[in-house]
Amino acid sequence: MIQKEWMTVTNQRNIANRIYELTVRGGMVASMEPGQFVHIRTGDSFEPLLRRPISIAAINPEKSEFTMLYRVEGRGTEVLAAKRAGDKIDVLGPLGNGFPIGEAKQKAVLIGGGIGVPPLYELACQLNARGVETVHVLGFETAEAVFYEKEFSVLGETHITTVDGTHGIKGFVTHVMNELPTDFDVYYSCGPSPMLKAVEELYVDKKGFLSYEQRMGCGIGACFACVCKTNDERDYVKVCSDGPVFPAKVVVAG
Structure with a gap:
């Protein structure tokens, strides 16, 4: 409520x-x-x-x-x-609607970019509490922008990437994802739309849930400022009230 x-x-x-x-x-x-x-x-x-x-x-x-x-x-x-x-x-x-934590049974991969990292922390905490192994891939622009590395590391295997290579692995989250084993049940991701699109394309055969960042006015679905196009029968959804979390391949990511 x-x-x-x-x-x-x-x-x-x-x-x-x-x-x-x-x-x-x-x-x-x-x-x-x-x-x-x-x-x-x-x-x-x-x-x-x-x-x-x-x-x-x-x-x-x-x-x-x-x-x-x-x-x-x-x-x-x-x-x-x-x-x-x-x-x-x-x-x-x-x-909004949060992450469906019940979809993860044994192992989950969490991928975050920039200010899309924060909602993944509580998700990781609750998955760990349920006995689910979590692997975290977190991307930032530069070393000065990195946060919560230690907090995520306590919960499971954690990889940090920076665009300029000043901390962790140089490049994007997809560079790490290419090297990860695919023995996981589900992935969860939050970040800018281009990153979500790349994650979705790389893990096309895996079950996933994406949290979208979108400019909002009211936050409760009344103003239609956060509308996005979909691939299903709805044509369009409101990120604030229908999301922000959607199953992979539903929202047309930019």
Whole structure:
């Protein structure tokens, strides 16, 4: 059920170049699933006007807390980055459909690119808790942009790629994927559309689920700002309400 709640900031820190880790507390946490997102009003007034969609990176039901990782890119996220412990933020969520964790039985490959990495962390945590082995392939632009490498490494085999080769393997996530064994049940991926298209094409014979990044207005399916074309009978879907997670080969990735 979608809720609107003023949640309390418990911690915020800068963890990489323009990447912030924000943890908040509130009752909404009890109904969250990996792969869902929240829509945040970053300011205390009508400026900035639109909410910002941010994925859920970690869920802690015992503390009624959840964590978000986001990149500071404009006015809205600049305002959000100034929040400190004790501040309140207006949160709408949890939104969208998350990852189907039940599809993984023994082994899963998780592929993330840039700010598409965060939602895969809670997914990896929950898969590990179910006894599923996880392999992580995480791509970034450069060493300064890398985050959560240690956190993922605790959960399973982790490969880091950077476009400029300043950390890990030089190149893209597909360079690692080409070398991985294919003895896994399912793959999950989140990142920019070109990366998702490449992942989908490389793992064409494997079951997969992709989480799409798309600009949004309302976050609840009313404004049609996040519409994408599909390969099935629906013709078009709304990423915010029909997704953001879809089975592979459904959405026409750019």
